[in-house]
Amino acid sequence: MEKNELPFVKKIIDKYVNKKFLIIGFSAKTGLSAAGFFDRFGIKYKISDVRSPDEILPLAGECRNCLEIFCGPQNANQLDGISCVLLSPGVPRSISLVQAAVKNNIPVYTDVDFIFQFLEKKKTFCITGTDGKTTVTSLLSAILACTGKTAAAGNIGTPVFSCFDKIINSDYAVFELSSFMLEDFHFIKPAFSVITNIAEDHMDRYPSMAEYSRAKFNMVRNCPDRAVFIKNLDNKITHSFTPACRCVTISQQNKADYFFYNGSFHIKNEIFSYKECLLKGIHNIENILCSAALAAEAGVPGDIISRTVREFPGVPHRMQYLGDRAGRSIYNDSKATTIHAVEKALASFEKNIILILGGRNKGLDFSQLQKYNGRIKQLVCYGEYGLEICNIMKHPQSVYISSFDEACRRASLLSLPGDTILLSPGCTSWDQFPNYEIRGERFGELMYETLA
Incomplete structure (x- = not known):
């Protein structure tokens, strides 16, 4: 220090x-x-x-x-x-x-709330939302690190107390916040913030979507007028939310301060193509807009933003491309523990998806995924809630196998060259794994073993 x-x-x-x-x-x-x-x-x-x-x-x-x-x-x-x-x-x-x-x-x-007492003179960034939080936190941190000392902590997996010195000595402090961290607090007051999106999640904890959304909106309740909130116009719930601080807009569909149009990002005076970016998956267009808008509002030059975005490889376990094995494209999306996240993953591929769903449910409605049955070639369900998912999905080519390992092996056996094997479970990992990271790592190991 x-x-x-x-x-x-x-x-x-x-x-x-x-x-x-x-x-x-x-x-x-x-x-x-x-x-x-x-x-x-x-x-x-x-x-x-x-x-x-x-x-x-x-x-x-x-x-x-x-x-x-x-x-x-x-x-x-x-x-x-x-x-x-x-x-x-x-x-x-x-x-x-x-x-x-x-x-x-x-x-x-909470730990993040307590730490905010020390950050009055820092440029602080808070990221919450149903999906995309970790990708936005990681990408934003990579951009900010090009211009100053940057510390990222919170729900991203790094406890704030464990990197206290780094946070105190940073130019930029970036925090990923879950709804649990925002239910009540005293000191959280970000200079820059974004709610990536809001969709059904944690219905085993919150009595309604309104209560879940309210926890997310809490993030900016203490912000002064000069603070900046990035408003996602493409999400129905965030679109309807207007905090007291200054709002800056992002969109893929509407007129906005920062926007994606005709295959390119428009970030102030910088225009760059999505095709140039290493980060793939249509959901990542939203994540890039969130990250770029936050960085631009904090004063990072547009050329640094565009270069860093183009070179950013992505985050493990979030639509992570594991390569081709025996002609199959393998994607690890173990972090997809919401229906909204699974929908984004399925929308990234037009057909021939071998989909692995299952784990422990959070009170979510899997019937919303039925509209993607035409893209799914084979549905493999596993774990505590897997049999229920099979019954809900009503996919003509579906199988339930309790064991995660055996489900992954079956997915490999059912696949052919040209198929995409996608782990996007829509459930937590806690029935068979301590966390989604270990589940994703095990998936990669099994794909390597079975498709040698």
């Missing part, structure tokens, strides 16, 4: 050194990195997690400032002597322990 930053950091930290935090949800990422941050700055804390001691204690073994660890059932007594709560993003705010904190006027922070 640079010396000239230390007085500012110390001023914020001094507000908390005599307070006690309760970390609710001690994950290997957010919870552990928060404990490390508190240890570093001498802040006392306790830990509460519903899992067993066998799961939690090994993680918490080196926590120096931890006063107490609660494992198993949670209750309001765990808040005794607690001044603040640090909530892991995956833990619902609806649980009784969090509600008890709110009732007792104990502030509840």
Whole structure:
């Protein structure tokens, strides 16, 4: 950390050194990195997690400032002597322990919310939306890195506390935010922001689309008038949303400040063809517009934006082209855990798709995919919700196989040269894998093995 930053950091930290935090949800990422941050700055804390001691204690073994660890059932007594709560993003705010904190006027922070206290003088960027968040965060970071020190964290997979020094010493701080992180907060106030799109997702957590959308819209509720919000005119829900700060528009279909027309992107004075870009898939047109508009509004020259966009290879597990194997085109879209994302993937190919769907459902409606049955040559469903998907899709050439490995092998066997094998599951990975990354990596391994 640079010396000239230390007085500012110390001023914020001094507000908390005599307070006690309760970390609710001690994950290997957010919870552990928060404990490390508190240890570093001498802040006392306790830990509460519903899992067993066998799961939690090994993680918490080196926590120096931890006063107490609660494992198993949670209750309001765990808040005794607690001044603040640090909530892991995956833990619902609806649980009784969090509600008890709110009732007792104990502030509840997420890690990104807490960090924003240190960023008053930074150019901050926040990206949320149903799909495209990680691609936009990664591409925007690549563009910004051409002109200054850039740090990206949050829902992209890097906990903010684990890269605190990098964020503090950056010129640009870029945060990917999930709806969970935006349900309530105190300090989040981005200078530049975008909601990529909003479509049905997390219906197992939110009672309605309106509630889910409201969480996304929360992102800009604290923004001053001079802040910039990128408004996607092509998404019905984002089109209807108008925040108090300055709106800049993007579109593939309407007149906008930044737009895609006749195969080319129009970014201020720069025009460049989509065909020149390494990033493929029609959904990535929207992602490029979001990233380019944010960068342009932050003052990045158009030639740097166009060059970086053209050279950007994409993000693993998001319509990731794995190459041709035995005449088949292989695409890993393991991150596609929404119907909206699967639709974008299917729209990228006209025919001969061998589609792998399945996993654990989030309360989503798979009947919306029936209109793509003509493009799907063979449907292979797997996992916890796979049989239900088979029944809903009513595809004449469909098969259900419980095991992910066996489903991928069957997809290979059913394919012919000229086909596209596409993993775009529409479900989370949690029935058979810890995360979508491991699922995507396993898919690649199986394609390599079966199509040698």
